[in-house]
Amino acid sequence: MAHTNGSKxxxxxxxxxxxxxxxxxxNDMGQDVLAVDNDPEIVARWSAHIPVLQADMTDAxxxxxxxxxxFDAAVVAIGDSIEASVITAGNLLDAGLTDLWAKSVSAQHARILRRIGARHVINAENDAGKRIGHLVSGNYLDYIEIEGMHTVVKVHTPLHxxxxxxxxxxxxxxxxxxxVGVKSPGREFQYGENDLVMRRNDELIIAGKQTQIDKFLAG
Known part of the structure; x- marks a missing residue:
């Protein structure tokens, strides 16, 4: 269900x-997101902000x-029950969803998630939700938020x-x-000199405000 405007x-x-x-x-990035929680109070709290549904995803x-x-991708962000997290991840994989991101709360939890087929296992202590949101969207290869308004991201060269x-x-x-720099396949990292050509398969490291980066990616 990927969309023509690049949203997932x-x-x-x-x-x-x-x-x-x-x-x-x-949701802020314009992605087609649906959030699910089995707690009616939490669902009510978020219903004015994001598309949300009450459901128990351990139930097939x-x-x-x-x-x-x-869905193109799913994020299993259940942290209070390892059992519920693993069962939900398994149910989603059984349903045919392959791009699965799952939050782990321990090394053992991470090992189980990987064993059942979760493609991306997130240590939530180290990976902030905002960063993961940007990575799940598929527009960024990596994303680092710097103090204040600025971010540094790694992206493939936009077509334009x-x-x-x-x-x-x-x-x-x-x-x-x-x-900041360009990494071409099979070549060493090069700093972003003015005469450097940006090729389609290159990875660009760019810095700027989020709105500026979004504008650059959109062309």
């Missing part, structure tokens, strides 16, 4: 501090009812600047961002 459909299960941060970030019937397989030098694309004048 993401199911977020569990609206604790971590899950709600992931869901809110995805609930997975069927919301047609979980239609592919084949141009940094100077030709006027990345700073037009978008206000800085290309």
């Amino acid at each position: 459909s993401v199911l977020v299960v569990g609206l604790g501090r971590f899950g709600s941060s992931v869901a809110a970030t995805l 019937m609930a997975i069927e009812q919301i047609d979980a397989a239609q 600047v592919a084949g141009k030098t940094i100077a030709e694309a006027q990345v700073h004048d037009r978008y206000g961002i800085i290309v």
